[in-house]
Amino acid sequence: MRIGSHERSEATIPTASMADIAFLLIIFFLTATIFSIDKGLRIALPEPQEKVVIKSENMIKIDIDAEGLVTVDNEPVALEDIREVVTGKLEERPEAVITIRTHPQSAYENMINVFDELKLANATRISFAPGRRQSEEGG
Amino acid sequence: MMRLPPRRGVRATIPTASMADIAFLLIIFFMVSTVFRTEQGLKVFLPVAEATERLPRRNIVHLWIAADGQISVDDYTVNPSQVRGIVALKLTENPNLIVSLVADRRTRYRVVSEVMDQLREALALRVSFTTKFER
Numbered sequence: 221m222r223i224g225s226h227e228r229s230e231a232t233i234p235t236a237s238m239a240d241i242a243f244l245l246i247i248f249f250l251t252a253t254i255f256s257i258d259k260g261l262r263i264a265l266p267e268p269q270e271k272v273v274i275k276s277e278n279m280i281k282i283d284i285d286a287e288g289l290v291t292v293d294n295e296p297v298a299l300e301d302i303r304e305v306v307t308g309k310l311e312e313r314p315e316a317v318i319t320i321r322t323h324p325q326s327a328y329e330n331m332i333n334v335f336d337e338l339k340l341a342n343a344t345r346i347s348f349a350p351g352r353r354q355s356e357e358g359g
Numbered sequence: 360m361m362r363l364p365p366r367r368g369v370r371a372t373i374p375t376a377s378m379a380d381i382a383f384l385l386i387i388f389f390m391v392s393t394v395f396r397t398e399q400g401l402k403v404f405l406p407v408a409e410a411t412e413r414l415p416r417r418n419i420v421h422l423w424i425a426a427d428g429q430i431s432v433d434d435y436t437v438n439p440s441q442v443r444g445i446v447a448l449k450l451t452e453n454p455n456l457i458v459s460l461v462a463d464r465r466t467r468y469r470v471v472s473e474v475m476d477q478l479r480e481a482l483a484l485r486v487s488f489t490t491k492f493e494r
Contacts (some may be wrong), residue, residue, distance in 0.1 A: 223464055227426065228418050238379040239378040239379045239382050241373065242379050242382030242383050242385075242386055243382050245382075245386045246382060246386050246389060249386060249389030249390055249393055252390060252393055253389055253392060253393045253394075257413060257416070257421055258413070258414040258416065258459055258487070258489065259411045259412065259413055259458075259490065259491070259492060260411060260412070260414055260459060260487035260488050260489040260490050261408055261410060261411065261412070261487060261488045261490055262414070262457075262485075262486070263391065263485045263486050263488070264485060264486070264488070265475065265478060265479050265483075265484040265485075265486055266479065266484070267479070267482075267484065268479045268480050268482070272460075284468075314376050322468040322472070323468065324467065324468055324469035324472065325467055325468070326467070326468045327464060327465050327466065327467070327468070327471065328406065328424075328462050328463065328464055328465070328466040328467070328468055328470075328471050329406040329464035329465065330468075331471070332406040332408055332464070332488060332490060333406070333408075334433060335408075335488070336408035336410050336490070339408075340409055340410050340411035341441055344415065348472070348475065
């Protein structure tokens with residue numbers, strides 16, 4: 221008895237929707253992605269034991285009061301002029317250490333604005349003086 | 360009137376065979392670059408600074424300080440006096456740690472100063488003030 225030759229059915233995987241699946245996954249990852257780039261102003265804090273006494277003639281003293289008014293070596297300076305003033309002072313005394321003393325009630329932003337200006341003036345030796353101690357603070 | 364011979368339309372096709380390949384390539388890119396958000400943090404308005412620089416992506420611990428002085432690390436609200444212990448613990452796990460202070464621009468400087476003192480005592484000396492770059 222002869223069996224009629226039956227046609228072989230071809231096995232196929234449908235790939236038409238593959239791209240759809242892939243794009244769906246793309247959209248998921250696109251929305252889930254946060255490019256976590258941290259940005260900021262870097263600073264190295266001094267060691268806790270370190271209490272370097274800086275001679276007052278070797279120090280550029282910057283004070284920020286509660287309202288955000290800035291004085292450089294006891295002279296009031298506008299925020300925009302800090303860069304210029306500090307650059308000038310650093311040319312005279314390249315070894316000088318800049319001490320920023322901020323009033324405890326002052327807004328954090330005021331300190332950052334001054335610190336930003338100092339960074340732009342290429343000042344590298346910067347220290348933050350706490351309000352209670354006066355002229356002793358390592359940088 | 361002249362009769363034009365019936366034109367045979369050329370079938371325009373866009374090859375779609377490589378579409379899936381392109382899509383998978385993009386998937387792999389996004390899979391690799393995705394970092395799922397791990398902490399909620401606090402709502403802060405960052406101060407603006409021109410000298411803002413990029414920080415390395417690894418070795419960073421965020422320390423959030425809200426405008427009212429609330430401090431948060433790893434989504435736990437902590438007291439200023441607890442910062443030292445937490446940061447010291449993290450520092451033993453990773454000695455190259457950078458502490459990123461994500462503080463609100465209106466925060467009183469007293470809080471920031473206290474936190475910086477705590478960081479110094481914990482010997483976490485590599486600190487960064489997170490700022491927003493703007494000209």
